[in-house]
Amino acid sequence: MEPPHLMSGRRRVAATTAMRSGVPRRSSRREQGPESNFGPFLGRPEENFLGRSKGAQRHFDERGLRDKLGEFAALATQIVLLTLMFVLSSGRSGWAVLATGALVASLLAVAASPVGAAIDEQDNKAKTVACVGDALGDQMFTDVSDMHAFSDAINCVAYYGITNGTGDGSTYSPNDNVTRAEMAVFIARAAGAAGVDLGDATGQGFTDIGDIWAEAQDAINQLAGKDIIDGGGEFRPGDDITRVEMASFLIGLLAAAAPNVTIDSNGAILLGESGSGTEADDHFGDVRATQPVAADKETAALYELGVTNGASPAAGAEDGKAPLDTNYEPDGTVNRGEMAAFITRALAHTSVRPEGVSAQYDGSDVVISVRDENFAPVSNALVDAFTIDTGGVDLAFRADGSCTSEVTPLGGEFACEIDGMDGITGGDGDTREPLSAVASGGSTVWVWSGESDDKLGDTVPFRLDISEDEVTTMADKVRVTTEFAGEKAHLGSSVLYTAQLQSGSDDVSVGTDGEKPADLLVALSTHAYVPQIPDPSDTDPSDGIDLITNPAADSDGYLTVASVVTPVALTTNSDGKATFSVSGLPDTNPDVKGIKYKVNITLLPRDNAPAAVHYQDGATAITPATSEYRAIASVIFSTEASDRATADARISVKTAADHVVASDRGSGASNSATVTVTDQYGDPIAGARVTLSSGDTNSSISDREFAVGRDGSYTFRYTRDAATGGTELLTATYVDGDDTTTDGTATDNVEWATPGTGTSSADIREFDKDTNTIFVGADASVNVLSYDSNDRFNLDDDGTGGDGPSAATYAAFEKALANGRTLGWTIVGSGSRDVNSFTLTWTAS
Incomplete structure (x- = not known):
């Protein structure tokens, strides 16, 4: 007979010490009555964006909202520019215009930050979930298809016994609103699954629950007795629960069941490890404006915990600043599909995990959970874990079910055997095994539990497939880059820079903690170009104004004191990226063409940002100044005319590959080199004539002259017919249009490699x-x-x-x-x- 973990199409039964004890599994929900009767409906996703769909519906896309809000930035820019036009047309002095220009530059620079800034983060969102493994099994509700927005959450709450369905139990009625009494039942069942002892149901002074069904009465009294909800007075059991009321129920549940949520004696909701928790730093504007303080704290905490995302876009909200850019819609109702989503997100913060052994990947560790038939944590359980590249899973087991040498143990000394080096669960029923790397194409991990010296045998291990996208790598550097290649920029234009978090040579999405974005502070110091001033000792200006070197300027002619210093606060986005733009001030003397300003760019890593800052392709981190700011680059803004003269032109050459395998087969190995000619602004010089020569006699490159295209570039494609290695030196030459003298060259090397x-x-x-x-x-x-x-x-x-x-x-x-x-x-x-x-x-x- 084929070993069970090699059979396809069969439901896994997790193997644990608890399951071997002979204790029967918790009774099926089919053996219990439904919480109440409802009619079937397809359901709608909780907190959707303006009714748009993903399948039947689509979740609100926060980045899409940021793009729409960003459209308003252009209007603000127009207003600022109109103000500047008024100043200019009213005949203000040059210094007044300069001051106003400084204001414009500051506003424009700060307005650039949303391009790379992220909205406030859910800082305490759970890294693992309650709905994993068997908890995701289809509970066969006839009105919940696999394509339903909340099918996983609905199946999950049914698995944990939080819902029994509606009618005869074959339907779920996902779109029917949840009443306050029903919500009390759901929360009480969820608390039981999370191991909260609600105690006996004793009267808590409610005056209007005597006519509802017994389980609901008990649930309401138990929750009030445990301070999960307020006690006494009217409960209004038949009213539809509102979103803000549901928030209160969920926070009460989490305070009782989650180790990272506590409520202190002053009513503050503290999130994080016990003793070091902090209050939420985000809030929903519509809740704060219309609801009591307690509701504001509760909904803010749910956002930070990742239990809610908000329901609709908030008009006028600023990206990356409180309040959040979504409304919570506190008076809205909650349907049964949404209820399932809210509760399962909340349960992710508790000990609730499926019966048996399950495993999840949190971005760095494989988190292994062992639970008994009542979903209670099993401590001191020995757990074996082993892994293989997902592409090689067929090589993991022999025909008899034993492991091959292709698998690698995680933590233990031997794979597929419980040994003294294997993990052991703690009081929370969990243990962790670091996964140092995820293979290209993904990694597969199997976990199982047993007694010391047990071998895998017929035990069915839990299988966890981990994709490369799930890996969370912390940043070790910030790399600042720009595509601007000119020596100067046109005054009136902007130069865009990008700050990207990296680990090694790879881009990453989070800062040094491996979880959250990074904060950066950019300072833009604008210095006017005033190399000379009138000579104050000149007593006879009638023969012309005598000029002297400006003592307030540096050796390059720029004022040492900045005209304006503009701070730009940045927060990296979901790609680990932040962008900012650099502009000059308005021209105070437009009749004179030439250099006007230099903007020095410095950067300070702040919260969760790595200290190492690199610029462009630099391999060495920039040494910080005394102020800890890193000097990134300078941009010179000018109004001088574009000049294609070779003295002001720039030529560059870049090969398609810096390293190529040498070959003498056929016509040899191929490569290409692109030569580009630009003016002082980095703008292409169309029609410029260039040549490319090679110092390698095996190369097919000739000294023939070519004209670049409208993009200022010409690509030379060539071959090298030799099996030997060596360094090839390529020299690009910009030929002057009037004669054939060499006025500008650039070089690049190619290394030809041998096996x-x-x-x-x-x-x-x-x-x-x-x-x-x-x-x-x-x-x-x-x-x-x-x-x-x-x-x-x-x-x-x-x-x-x-x-x-x-x-x-x-x-x-x-x-x-x-x-x-x-x-x-x-x-x-x-x-x-x-x-x-x-x-x-x-x-x-």
Whole structure:
């Protein structure tokens, strides 16, 4: 018989010590009555955006809203410019215009920040969820299809016994509103699943619940007795619950069941670890304007916890600033589909996880949970975990169900066996195993629980598939870049810069904590160009004004004191990116053409931002000044005419590939080089004549002259017919239009590489994970190495020798390449079945 974890199309039954004890599973909801009768309906997603759809409906897209709000920025800019036009037309002095221009520049610079700023974050959102594994199994409600917006949440609340369905239990009625009595029942059941002892149901002074069904009466009294809801007076059990009332119920539940939510003696809702929690720093504008203080705190806390996202866009809200840019709609009702979504999001913060063993990935660790038949945490459970690249799952098990050598243990000494190094659950029923890297194409992890020395055998492990997109990598640097390539910028234009969070050479989405965005502060210091001033000792101006060097200017002619300093506060967005633009001040002397201003750009890393700041392709971090600001770049703004004269032109050459595998087959290996000619502003000089020459006699490049196109560029495609390696020097020349004299040159190098053989080691120059190639070696003697998942990999994270390199997975090897220094290799062959060995010395980040 085929082992159960190799069978396809069968529902998993998680294996744990609890399940082996012979205790029967909690009775099915089919054996219980529904909470009340409702008719079926397709349902609508909670908090949708203006009724647009995703399938039947679509969730509100926050980035789409930011784009729409950003359209209003143009109107604000027009107002500012109209103000400037008024100042100019009214004949104000040059200094008055300059002062007004400083105001305009400040406003425009600050207005640029929303391009890269993110809305306020849900700082305490749960990293794992309650709805995982068996909790997502189809509960067979006839009015809830797989495409329903809340199908997962609805199936999940049914699995945990929070709902029993409607009518005869075969329907759920997702679009029917929830009454206050029904909500009390749902919350009480959720509290029970979370292990909250609600105690006996004793009267709490409610005057209007005597005629409702017994479970609802008990639930209302129990919740009030536990201070989850307020007691006494009218409860209004038949009224539809409003969104703000539901918020109060959910916060009460979380305060009783979640370790990261507490309410102090002053009524403050503290979020975070006990003893260090803080109140929410966000709020919904419509709640604060219309509801009591307690409701404001409760809805704000739910947002921070990721339980709610808001219901509709808030007019006039500023991106990245309180209040939030969504309304909560506190007086709106809650339907049963929305209820399921709210409760399951709340339960993510509690201990509620499915019966048996389950696992989730939080971006860095595999979180393994063990629960008994009542979903209570099982402590001291031994857990084995092992992994393989998702693409190789078919190689993980033998026909008898035992593990092959292709799998790698996580934490333990042996895969598929409970040993002394395996994890053990704590009092919360969880244990964690770090996953150092996720393979290209994803990783698969299996987890199971047993007694010491048990082997996997017929036990069905829980399978967790992790995609590359789920990896959360913390930033170790900020890289500032711009596509602007000119020596000067046109006054009146803007130059756009991008600050991107990175880890190694990869872009990442979060700051140094691996969770949240990073804050940056950019300072733009604008200095006027005034190299000379009238000579105060000139007693006879009738023969012309004598000029002297301006003592208030530096050696380049810029005033040492800035005309204006504009701070630009940035918060990285969901891509780890923030952008800002740089502009000059208005021209105070438009009749004179020439240089007008220089804007110095400095950057200060702030909350959750890495200290290392790099500019463009620079490999070395910028050393901070005494003020801790990093000097990024300067932009010169000018009104001088564009000049295609070679003295003011810039020529550049860039090859398509810096490293190419040498070949003498056919016509040889190919490459290309693009030569570009621009004026002082970085604008293309169309028709400029250029040549490209090569210092390699094996190259097909000739000295023929070509004219660049309208984009200022010409691409030379060529081949090199030689199997030997070497450095090729390419020289691009901008030829003056009047004669053939050389007025400007630029160079670039190409390293032609040969395959690595035998056993050796060298410094890493470049690698490509898509083609599985690594270029190593010194100039003129570069080798290329190819690898695949069939090879053997080792990592040495300090290069000191020490205990020596340790074995690593294919995924861990590729991840470490970003910080790799040297690579050792033993090549036995180039076939797909040949097993080559690689040892990477790298710097752990």
